[in-house]
Amino acid sequence: MLGDAERTADMVSPKNLTLPLSAEDVASLRTGDIVLMNGPLVTGRDKVHKYLVEKRPQKSEIPFEIAGSVLYHCGPIMRKTDTGYNVVAAGPTTSIRVEMYEAEVIRQYRLRGIMGKGGMGEKTLKAMQEAGCVYLHTVGGAAAYLADRIKKTLNVWLLEEFGATEAMWLFEVESFPAIVTMDAHGNSMHKEIEDLSFGKFRELLKV
Amino acid sequence: MLKLRDGVVELYRKVATSLPPDVEEAVKAYSAREEEGSTAASMLSVIAENIRSARETFRPLCQDTGVPVFYVKVPVGLSHAELKSTIMEATREATQKVPLRANAVDVITEKNSGDNTGEGFPVIYFEETSAGTLTIDLMLKGAGSENAGQLYKLPLPEIGAQRDLEGVWRCVLDAVQKAQGRGCPPYIVGVGIAATKDQVTRLAKQQLMRKLNDVNKIVELAELEQRLLADINSLGIGPMGLGGRTTALGVKIGVNHRHPASYFVDVSIGCWAMRRGRLIW
Numbered sequence: 305m306l307g308d309a310e311r312t313a314d315m316v317s318p319k320n321l322t323l324p325l326s327a328e329d330v331a332s333l334r335t336g337d338i339v340l341m342n343g344p345l346v347t348g349r350d351k352v353h354k355y356l357v358e359k360r361p362q363k364s365e366i367p368f369e370i371a372g373s374v375l376y377h378c379g380p381i382m383r384k385t386d387t388g389y390n391v392v393a394a395g396p397t398t399s400i401r402v403e404m405y406e407a408e409v410i411r412q413y414r415l416r417g418i419m420g421k422g423g424m425g426e427k428t429l430k431a432m433q434e435a436g437c438v439y440l441h442t443v444g445g446a447a448a449y450l451a452d453r454i455k456k457t458l459n460v461w462l463l464e465e466f467g468a469t470e471a472m473w474l475f476e477v478e479s480f481p482a483i484v485t486m487d488a489h490g491n492s493m494h495k496e497i498e499d500l501s502f503g504k505f506r507e508l509l510k511v
Numbered sequence: 512m513l514k515l516r517d518g519v520v521e522l523y524r525k526v527a528t529s530l531p532p533d534v535e536e537a538v539k540a541y542s543a544r545e546e547e548g549s550t551a552a553s554m555l556s557v558i559a560e561n562i563r564s565a566r567e568t569f570r571p572l573c574q575d576t577g578v579p580v581f582y583v584k585v586p587v588g589l590s591h592a593e594l595k596s597t598i599m600e601a602t603r604e605a606t607q608k609v610p611l612r613a614n615a616v617d618v619i620t621e622k623n624s625g626d627n628t629g630e631g632f633p634v635i636y637f638e639e640t641s642a643g644t645l646t647i648d649l650m651l652k653g654a655g656s657e658n659a660g661q662l663y664k665l666p667l668p669e670i671g672a673q674r675d676l677e678g679v680w681r682c683v684l685d686a687v688q689k690a691q692g693r694g695c696p697p698y699i700v701g702v703g704i705a706a707t708k709d710q711v712t713r714l715a716k717q718q719l720m721r722k723l724n725d726v727n728k729i730v731e732l733a734e735l736e737q738r739l740l741a742d743i744n745s746l747g748i749g750p751m752g753l754g755g756r757t758t759a760l761g762v763k764i765g766v767n768h769r770h771p772a773s774y775f776v777d778v779s780i781g782c783w784a785m786r787r788g789r790l791i792w
Binding site: 380452 | 558574613625752782784
């Protein structure tokens, strides 16, 4: 999978998605789907989420359109050059830390995708179902591999205020791989696996 | 100590951009045990590809270059204060050169220092040695896995944990079960057992410096490490928490004597990107 389609004939072939996502794209996705994304991708992590929820900036204050976007939980390593910023490493960060903000961010800013690692909770799953949004899981720690799929840094917001790690970056990505692990129909692979492993845990411990 | 500073900068580069061979080998060995074409197998193959690509291009393999943790063994007569200042200078330089992500944030002002130095940052532990050489061990501890660790005070009736090694076994399984995929599995799990909270957290983290093939000298602990590894891998959490047979690559346990009234257990979770290395001077 993940961009290596010819290797695994017996596997589901990845779906190509053009960013930003449409309502139809989102509705067609199911947990377990492997996707390759192309187009503009927005980043945001702890500080961006707190800011969006506490300060409620107007969409006009954000220097680029984020409606329909996939918001990537990522604090990249960036290198400043004479012409701008280059991405050095850009893997996902743990998504559950922004669970308290995400449902509101999805509704308020009309996001169609959240990408990160580790999955998110019930509150976000419910917001995704109501607003039409999916959670995309990419490979934690694979920061060099994923940086190679970011072709360009298009724009940045809140760089002065929050620094390069916590700023909102706008990247252009090509064949950026992920797995849908929470869909807009109320399904969560994370919940399924947690329930299964908890069952196994109780069996082992006899509790 | 100009040369030593350069040595520490190079140590940073090596640790941030290349995984120790034992961990890389373990990723490959466990890949072979996953079902062909499964999500677990493809996660591990991307991880292997990332390890290769980072090493060949001298880029950090994970964007979270973590909290640098140093374990320094100092020959008699060498100044700890001077060594600390050399490590701080090397940290500033490595942040620019490697580059590392600036991760030191002031709790009051919320300002990032920009160079990975600050109060208690990096973490440095000194110990005197009778050996003639200076040994500097460095771990870059990712925060996703750091957040997945747990501290236990036994007994703990909820999980049926008494104050014995069986109780420790229960704590470790509980910690991994709670961590799920949030700390980037497959994990390397460090465990500390001792009298005080500060002792066990340090002991648990220090276990992550042990090579995966390092066999515990205490037979009972060596057995427990093996048993825990098999049981953790039966939970089905899998690489990235998306299901599979590989949830951990290793379990390492360290002990100190405890107080009759205290039985603390700390579980330190290390992500698959277990970046550690050594400089001998």
